[in-house]
Amino acid sequence: MATSRYRNFLRLLEQWPVDKSREKRDLGAFVRRRVVEGFSHGEATQINAAECDKVYESLHRINTDFHLRTWRRSKETNASGATAEALRTTLSDAGLKELSGQYVEGPFSRLKEQISKRET
Structure with missing residues (x-):
């Protein structure tokens, strides 16, 4: 089988x-x-x-x-609001390499900074 x-x-x-x-x-x-x-x-x-x-x-x-x-539901939309082609380009190796040099502040970055300041 x-x-x-x-x-x-x-x-x-x-x-x-x-x-x-x-x-x-x-x-x-x-x-x-x-x-x-x-x-x-x-x-x-x-x-x-x-x-x-x-x-x-x-x-x-x-x-x-x-x-x-x-x-x-729709071919034009997704959770991020970006087009499928934009997502494909961004998630390619070249796109991720380009983004790796950019700092993107996440939602918890300020909280982490405040906690680290209190600990020192």
């Missing part, structure tokens, strides 16, 4: 997009590594069938945008 599950995972990986802009943080690359680890002996690997099916179904739903199509 591992044979059909292994082939299902291979078909899923063929369809899975690879984002070259997120070199070490790409979900597709991570899934590929995990499949290689999980099926270390290829089709002859002994697996837990129930757990394997559960993982496959979850990854299949992510790959087919099941939850996106089910819950997304």
Whole structure:
């Protein structure tokens, strides 16, 4: 039975997009590594069938945008209010590198400063 599950995972990986802009943080690359680890002996690997099916179904739903199509109300909006392309650019390796030099004050930074002043 591992044979059909292994082939299902291979078909899923063929369809899975690879984002070259997120070199070490790409979900597709991570899934590929995990499949290689999980099926270390290829089709002859002994697996837990129930757990394997559960993982496959979850990854299949992510790959087919099941939850996106089910819950997304508008293509133009999200929690941050930014467009999808702006988020994609910001979350790329180049975008994060550009942002790493900028200090963004978080909501608790003033509180941390006040506490540190009291402790000294």
